[in-house]
Amino acid sequence: MNMQNTIDPTDPQQTARRFNKWDNPWLNTKFLIGCGIILVVVLFGLVGPLFWDTNLAFTGSSPLNKPPVWQGGLPEHPLGTESNGRDMLAQLIVAIPSSFKVGLIAASVGLGVGLVLGSLAGYFGGFIDAFIRTISDAVVTIPTLAVLIVIAAFFPMRDTTSMAFILAAFAWPGPTRIVRSQVLSLRERGYVRMAVLSGESPFGIMFREMLPNMLPWLAASFTGGISGAILGATSLEALGLGPARIPSLGTIINQAQVSSALIRGMVWWWFPPILVLMIIFTSFFLITTGLDEIANPRLREFKQQ
């Protein structure tokens, strides 16, 4: 243990040298842009209720079919209203945080389960590994929507939380595979073998030695999971299987589609939820690919000096 004392951080021979302080892998352009946009969208949903009456999203008390204000609509409804007399701006303000909530819950549960199963499979190998791998391979193959539709049809969704947990049931195989393959490769590394020899418990090895080294992978799989869950929720809602009374981005799309908003030229009805979702998905995609590049240096662009 005396070894630690001999490391001198000022000695350039011993510390990992960086050519300059901007050469940090976490300063990845895609990652930062994605995070920035997501932050703006989240803020819109969080700050919105302070400035706008969200009751307008639940009660159809406004005039019907008003275009947005720049197309000659009413100033009280800047983004217009739809055929049920609900204010579009209020609907968006309510819908955005609920989409993020679904994504966060489902992805967290999926990641948690994946972490446990993946490390069990990777660490112990043998029958446990074969079993977990087979089941997760099978679940990955099953088209999620096929089962989700049956669930949503028989258990009508009342709130977004129950929806999130149902989506989580299909969010674990991805993280499980990643954690398993990482544990398999980390298990052979010198410092992990060292920890095994010095008698550290499997739990300690997993969380103290291995986990910090797979953080970028886990983060990429987490953000991928969030956008996957939001996609699943939006798909169900767009098919009309979401919680009926709560405005959500998918439900707005469903109602616009059912009311033929496209043919009626009501762009302000169907376009805003799609625009918001496209922004959300694209930002999460940027974050995920950015994190992949952080985790896997071979994917990084070569910068010419």
Next chain:
Amino acid sequence: MGGLTWQYIIRRFLMMLLTIWLGISLIFLIPRLAPGDPVTAMIVRMTMREGYVENAQEIIESWKERFGLNDPLSVQYMKFMRNIVVLDFGYSLARFPTRAWDIVRPALPWSIGLLSVASVVSFIIGNTIGALMGWNKTPKWLKNVLPLSLTFTAIPFFMFGILLIYIVAFQLKWLPASGGYGRGVTPGWNIDFIRSVIRYGTLPMLSIVLTSSGSWALGMRGLMISANSEDHFLLAQAKGLKPFRVFMRYGIRNVITPSLTAFALGIGGLISGSTLVEFIFAYPGTGFTLYQAIVTQDYTVMQAISSIMIFVTSFSVFLIDLLYPLLDPRITFKTNK
């Protein structure tokens, strides 16, 4: 080419059966975990619609008896599985005397046609773009142009489909917005019908291809970058082989396997995604039928379509698994003894 052994085929086949069994079991169990039973639920719905149903309790009892809902769960399960094997999904609840399978069957060719064309086209386009992006001999202008094709990568198929309907069908009026074929065309093997099907299928296909090819491209790009520095690749260049030959035979050929794995894993998502595309385009495939079943609360048709989706996915994954040894002779599944 001789890597395909019976042992491997049987193992992948068992994997396919396991996947189907798991999915079908979920579809069997979920409705039975729901509060109440399907018959009571149906009567309740009828009561809600009609106001009052005479002898409701007796109807419930006699129907439960007839549908075998009073049997123990294991007996019901065996019956369900046996019926699934012969594609018997029971009667449609919304259009009663019709069987669920007879509603689903006419929709199948539409979906399978759309999905197979769209997925193969997007796989080929995406991988070509990705390989060009990763190849160190790609002309510089092309390398700057290609990333533009990734713009739509993260957008779900059906949202892109709505945009396409708005721009291409309504604003530009180039292609029809909904349906599978035009009015006044008789379905069959005649030129008019085929032309109409292609015309109507273009937009749904485009909305899948333009959004899904990007993810293949990204994966392929990473693989190709690492292939650039492989010894055999450098040797092929040093030998003075034609760049195209180096690109195809020494580059793509050697790194296509992980892409194929991604393809197998992505089929489920593709099928889920195209369901919504069909809904948006009112395309007469299973996705649109499924939407109609949801609206009319036709549970048996929903179960039938979900089961078919599980069958098709598992079978396609099985087929792709069989392709591996043919594409990549390095993989042999022979056990060394």
